[in-house]
Amino acid sequence: MDKINLLVTISVITMFISLFLALFLVTVKTEHKLSNRLFAFFLILSAIDMIGNINSLFYISLNVRVFISSFFLLQLPTFYLYVLSVCYSDFKLKQKHLIHSVAFLIANLILLPHFYTVDLPSKIRLLEKSSSIPEIQFNHILMHIQMLLYIVAAFMILRKARKIYLENYAGASIESLKWLFQFTLALSAFYFIALVKNIFKFTVYLNISEGLKIGLLIFEFFIIFWYLYKALNNPSLFRNIDSKLKLVSDIISEEKKIEPETLNEDLLRLKKYMADEKPFLDPALTIQDISNSLDIPVRELSVLINHQLGQHFYDFVNTYRIENTIEILKDSSKSKVTVLEILYEVGFNSKSSFNTAFKKHTGNTPTSYRKRLQNKYL
Template sequence: MDNPDYLKIIALIAVFVLLLLIFFLLTVKTKNKLSNRIFASYLILTVIDTSGFFIADNITNNHPNLEIFRWTLYLLCIPLFYLYVQSICYTDFRLKLTHLLHAIPFAILNLVLIPRIYLTSNFEKKYFFKHHYETSEMVFFQSLIEIQYLLYIIAIFILLRKYRKIYFENYTNSNTAAYKWLFQMTVIFALAHYFATFKNLLRYTDYHKLLIFANECMGIIALLLTCWFVLKALNYPELFRGIDSKLQLAKDFIPKTIISKNHETALIASQITALKKYMMDKKPYLDQSLTIQDLANQTNIPVRELSILINLHMQQHFFDFVNQYRIENAMEILRNHSKSELTVLEILYKVGFNSKSSFNTAFKKHTSITPSEYRNSSS
């Protein structure tokens, strides 16, 4: 089997699996329909790009303008992925007309190609396809892709960093699957993209064997990424819990809070004491889905003041603040010999956690040992 046939078979398998995943995303019952549709759109463009391995020659000969247009669709991929990340991070995300601005590089490139490529004769088009890597249009295209990709990757990492901070300042649910999934995808996409860039640069060298090997690797990488998407989609069909885009970090709005300097220390101290007493007496931390808005409603403290109190004055994320009480409650149960029949799994649900891994991580962070080790040392 020669290399072109080998690559075509890999690409065909990848496209088939991607189409199954697209069908799954568009038909699965979930509250995240918009996110799934955006990701499905991204995957559709990926299918169009990957299909070039086995349809490019036929389209080039019969519909050259369509093949060139297919190339330019790549400029819509990373903007769609950025919108997907936003839709996962923010529960109130909606598509707006302003999001069409992300298509500006795509529009600019196609406008540039109209007089230079689209409107030229078939002879000139054939010359372009044969020598396109030597043309100024292709240099402009590649440069536009690299600049765009770099800017969007940076923007995605900034968005994820902010999302993670706000999540820990406002929520106690330890399920950070969304952040991990998006972070992993962004890193893997970036690595795959820059490997493809390296492969394209080989076209300008004499390393033809290395270029063939890189093409094979690119096909295998595309297939592996496709399979990874499918596994993730099957394991997490209800991705994910987002945050409200109106939420801010505590440090961003503290200047708006005016407190008399003469009474500041005493007031903060009294608020902290009252908050700790409420946590001990009422045990709101037993609610697995407790948020800072929920606690603010229960304590009659404005949510911004409560956020500043916990995240800045007590120097704890809301996430860690609440988990501290959960762990102390769990330690009390583990020390109680009359409750020795309770398993660790039963205890973690009893004190407000929703997974064994998050409970073990928080417990070890608080005590430096595992729950089982703590129970054994207590007995």
């Protein structure tokens, strides 16, 4: 009885938080409306999925209960679309995206003749023998295959988006992709535990399945709070890129080889422009901005930096920012300027990305580098 009460209590609290956060995401004023609505829908689906845990509080017919359980097949497709919307600024929902509801429709159509349309005693007999009924076995296999495919697809999208970002941008969006990768990793762990729970559900170890169910609810509770914390404390975190941008490897395979003389000439112009005009001081600098200033096509400039120089655009720009940082740190007249003030001055808008870039370039943190300089001149 205590275990049942605990399950119901955690389910009710998690449902309330999920629905409250969904309402917040739908009503808050932001430029990322589609992303918010997709994640709100994901939260609503998660809340609906928990209704099965609280059916002791009110009557739910078997048809409705089974239909609600199939909503699980819409959760990961919705999360996948959410990942796309966060990664790509020009993402829009289209009719073709309805294909992501196919598994949900198939699962319910399979149950139509032998479950939804039969009398109550027949439904009960079917559920009692669920472990040996072909329709239910098929739906469980379908659910787990879908789970694997969508998690892999989400990681592939994130991997490609990260590469495109590094090759074309020099702002803070990489932090968004890092966080979204971590969040997807947490969801992957959640669904893996759910898979293990379902395996034990059809064995004699039902107590293990019930224990994992409670663990999953607590895990889900903390995941939702984690998302809320990140969204509220980092409103600028959720930025995205243009899906029309291509990877440099794809550009090279599509285009004819650029003449070495042209590359050398463009490289000299690029380095002079970076040194004289200091465009890297703009925290939102993109490869398109430099392309417009130098009148070099983006595709050629991308090949020049990412392929010819062997650097991502992100690292290329950060190199100039770090070199500028070192100049400031060496300037004795600016010894009282804080590291935080310096990072904003040289074009960074994230302390974590600044520290990572500085350590990658010098092997030291900004603070330890400054102390070494001070000790050197004492």
